Amino acid sequence: MELRLLGDVGVWRDGRAVDAGPARQRCVLAALLVDAGRVVSTDVLVDRVWGGRPPQRSRETLGSYASRLRRVLADSGATVRRQAGGYVLRVPPDAVDLHRFRDLCARARAADDQRAAGLLTEALALWRGEALTGVGGEWAEIERDRLRHERWGAEHDLTDVLLRLGHGEDLVADLSARVAHRPLDERVAGQYLLALHRAGRTADALAHYREVRRRLVDELGTDPGAALQDLHHRILAADPELGTATTTSAPSVVPRQLPAAPGPFVGRRAELDRLDTALRDAGSPAGSVAVSAIAGVGGVGKTWLALHWAHRNVDRFPDGQLFVDLHGFGPDGEPMDPAVAVRGFLDALGVKPDRVPADPHARVALFRSLVAGRRMLVVLDNAVDSAHVAPLLPGTPTCVAVVTSRARQTGLVTGHGAQHVPLDVLTDTEARALLVGRLGACRVEAEPAAVAELVGLCRGFPLVLAVIAGRAQTRSGAPLAALADELRELGVEALDDRDPAASLPAVLSWSLRDLSAEQRAVFGLLGAAPGPDIGLPAAVALTGLSPARTRRALRALEEASLLDRTDDDRSAMHDLVRGCAAGTAPDDRQHEAVRRVVDFYLHTAHAADHLLEPHRQPVRLEEAPGVVPHPLTDVPAALAWLEREHPNLLAAQHTAVANGWHATAWNLAWSLNTFHLLRGHLHSALTAWRAALAAAEHLPDATTRTRARRFLGYVCSLLGRHDDATAHLDRALALAREHRDLAEQAHTHRQHALVGELRDDLRGALEHAGHALDLYRALDLPVWEASALNMVGWFTAHLGDHDTARAHCLAALDLHRRHDDPGGEAHTQDSLGWIDHRTGRHREAIGHYRRALALFHHQGNTYEAADTLDRLGHLHTALDQDDRAREAWQEALGLYRDQGRDRQVDRVLRQLGSRGLRGADRSA
Structure with missing residues (x-):
């Protein structure tokens, strides 16, 4: 929001006027804005608004106006407050144009001439007509006259600065109007004389001096002052320090250097909006040229964007557009010297070759002098860094600069206040639109499958899309499917070309030069x-x-x-x-590096798995010299690392398979298994264990094949592939028996039991659980014994023997607690909750479920937590606690959806619907 006094008084939001109320209310606003931040007494306000004839209830009316203004100023950061016998308008100083104007003028007085020119130009741009327009009364007229003189003072100061910077001819027209308005103002007369002299109109300058002298004598009875007389003598003497038209006049040529914009243009709405914002902000209190720095990888379309935006806004720069390719990244080797670029700009601005300074700093100063105060666009394409660009930036806020670079130009952002415009690839929709624009809708629509594949393979890279479109145009008879086949089979090699500008590998290689x-x-x-x-x-x-x-x-x-x-x-x-x-x-170095990073992922994942399941039978990893696993301190840290690195861990296993690192591929599946089951990443687990089973065929330890079969079977069962699950588990059990591996037999019986439950074979499940319990006891594995006890209890409960079930589960709970196994305790608490629910001990059941959930959440076991929440919801319905049931089911529903468990999602939705709770499903 902007508050204006230098023109129509009022409030502006997003460039549009906000209704500030009737004239008297606008007068109150103006009276407060003039002294923003200071208390204005009620008496003074009354006098400013009504002069010497206030109405009877002026103070009450004033309060009413203040109240209405608070509503007008809502959400603006400004407010009107009653304070110490008057009113004060609290507002950010830069929100009021008058105070911005005064601040800029004050800063200009303390700045060098180059900076002062920009500051004063910016200050005067804030005026949009006579000050206090729309506000009447004696106070307003006096204040308007005072502000008028402030404006004149700033105009005179700017003219003095520009004259010191070498301007002349470009000031003549404006000064001619001023001397006509104020013919006896000696300061304006002196400025006019010097501007005429520099424009090569010395005779006119001397004639004007004679006219000013005549009028001063006739009307005031005095001669011109010493300063004007001295200037007159210096002009008569042709003082070289005054400058002449041949050295300092403004260029007569308006440069139009923009190359044609590559077409067609698609997308980039957010980036165009950011560039538009910089254009709107040109002339803002920042007091410097508005700079936008477009950054992105080679071939992503930076120049394409810059030129499209420039041509779209070319009418905003009537004084010209400058463009230079700085060759920061290209086949030519060395970037262009900024001094060469400045010389090119001076040529474009009409400076004669014999008048171009030899000193590079003088060239930059002349360039900035020539564009000062002009509405110009400068496009600096393909820059290296801020040092490459800085000499080419204009110095006044009437100009706008757009820089493109593969470097992110942090120097421009921090040192010059540039707006960073990062450029990414196109979306699939935009990529397709680009192909339509280049090839025509008919050809694109004729091969939708090939176009979809090309869009996917090009990954939104404009250069790649342009290369593909160019090849399609030169091979007009070739189907697009053939281009898709070529790109799919050859990858990046298909994007190489004899023309470096059309070769993605070549374009990217230029980025490596520095x-x-x-x-x-x-x-x-x-x-x-x-x-x-x-x-x-x-x-x-x-x-x-x-x-x-x-x-x-x-x-x-x-x-x-x-x-x-x-x-x-x-x-x-x-x-x-x-x-x-x-x-x-190099291949050898790359192979060693990839091996190190895969080992890093494996060893860190192995440590994370041990934190998640400390009672799990460990596996030994091969030594990894020079690899230091990432330190993980606790379960939350392990879960966070696994979540963050999960895609990379899966890719690491794929890399291990591709390189024949069989032990690594198997160990990654093992190290990820607990996490996969806790989070319900069942399809990832299936892929990992299939790869592990293939790797196990190359490993000497038969246990690896048994375990791979066992885990693969369990994951298949969770995905509803029960026949596959049974086949894998039967094979695992056979291998364990063949090698007399009692622990693997026990584990396989345990997972057979789980598959039996999923297949609704509770008696078969109970039989396998019993076998597992006997083997764990014989092996003296108390934690696994506790797990089997819980399973026996669970299946016994489902078969109707609740007392026996409770006894087994309580024994399991005791073992889990004694051996510090919170994961096993969570499962057992869940079992006890279900048993108590079925035997009418609802309060006890809620306690068991809540403890189970707390433990599952601590372990990050969202998979089992979802099932417990589902059961808890049923328990709450039995107690007619619909709100709590809804809460539990909605939480379960969210977890089921995250895990892709569609059958469970449908079931919970039916449950919500049957209780009339479907409308409350906020996660639907």
Whole structure:
């Protein structure tokens, strides 16, 4: 919101006037705005609003106006308050145009001439007509006249500054109007004389001096002052220090250097809006040129965006548009020297070659003088860094600069207040629209499947889409499906081209030129790292460097737009960039690095699994020299790490399989199993154990095949694939018996029991649970014995023998507690809750369920927590506690949906509907 006094008095929001009420109310607003932040007494306000004839109830009316103004100013950060016998308008100083104007003028008086010109230009741009327009009365007229003189003072100050900066001819027209309005003002007369002289109109300057002298003598009886007389003598003497038209006049040429915008243009609405915002902010209190820095990886469309926006707004820059490709990243090798670019700008601005200063600093000063106060656009394309750009930035806020670079231009953002405009790839919809624009709707619609595949393979990269479209246009008879086949089979190699500008590998390679050898090596290794992103600890393992050196390398790659920094401080690389990167590292070094990072993931996952299930039978891992697992202190830390790294862990197993690292592939499935079951990642578990089973065929230890079958069978059962589950478990049991492995026999019987329950074979399940219990006791494995006791109790309860069931579960609970097994205790508490529910001990059942949930939540076991919540909901319905039932079922419903358990989702929705609670399903 903006509060205006320098023009129509009022309140503006988003460029539109807000109704500030009747004229008297606007007068109150003006009277308070003039002294914003200071208490204005009621008497003074009454006098300002009504002059010498206030109405009888003026104070009450004043209070009413103040109250209405509070509503007008709502949500603006400004408010009218009654205080100390008067009123005060509390408002941010930069919200009132008058106070911004005065602040800019004060800053200009303390600044050098270049800066002062920008500040004063910005200050005068705040005037939108006569001050206090729309407000009448004696006070308003006096204040209006006073502010008019402030404006004139700023105009005179700006003219003096511009004259000191070498301007002349460009000031003549404006000064001519001023001298006509104030013919006896010697300051204006002196400015006019100097401007005429610099414009090559010395005779007119001398004639005007004679006219001013005549009028001063005739009307005031005095000669011109010493300053004007001295200027007259210097003009007569052709003093070279005054300057002439040949050295300092403004250019007569209006540059129009924008190249044609590549077409067609699609998407980028958010980025265009940000650039528009910078344009709207031009001339703001920042007092400097508005700069937007578009940053992104090579080929992502930075120049495309900049030129499209520039052409869309070309009418906003009537004084010209300058453009230069600085060659910061390209096939030519060396970036353009800024001094060369400035010389090009001076040529475009009409400066004669023999008048271009030899000194680079003088060239920059002349360039800024020539564009000062002009409405111009400067596009600096393909810059290296802020030092490459800084000499080419205009100095006044009437100008707008747009910079494109692969570097993120933090120097421009911090040192010049530039707006950072990061550029990412196109969406699938935008990518398809681009192909339609290049190839035509008919050709695109004729092969929808091929177009969909091309869009997916191009990953939204504008350069890649343009290359594909170009090839489709040059091979007009070839189907798009053939291009899709080529891109799918060859990957990045299909995007190479003899023309470097049309080759993605070549375009990306230019970004590596300014990187150190170490940074280029890290880039190549990151291209081969498994997973969609990478954190610093994993990157340290990958690179083999120290954390500090690794972080520096990552930061350099991010600055070069070859990496993206995610919200959680991780590094991610676009798929096509990854493909180019992977080919830049030597094979032997890449192989060693990938092995290190896969080992890092395995050893850290193994440590996390031990925290989640400390009573699980451990497996031994191979030594991993030079790999330091990420330290995990407790269960929450283990869960958080596993959640964050889950996609990378799955990718690490895939990498292990591809490289024939069979033990690693198996151990990753083992180390992830507890997490997968706790979180309900059943399809991930299925994939992991299938890979582990294949790897186990190459391992000498038969136990690996038994366990892989056992876990694969259990996961199949949870996914409803009961026949597959039974086949895997039968094979696991046979292998365990063949190798006389009693522990594996017990574990397999236990999981057979779980499959039996899922197949509604409770007696078969109870039989397997009994076998498992006997074997665990014989092996003296008390925690597993407790687990089997709970299972026996659970199945016995479902078969109707609740007393026997409770006894088994209470014995299990005692063992779990004695051996500090909170996970096993949670399952047993759940069993006891179900038993008490079925035997009418509802209060006790609620206690058991609540304790089970607390333990499940502590363990991060959302899979079992969902089932317990479902059972708790049924218990609450038995007690006619519908609100609590709804709460439990809604929480269960959310977990079931997250886990993709569709049958359970449908069941809970039916339960909510049967109780009339469906309408409250906020997660639907």
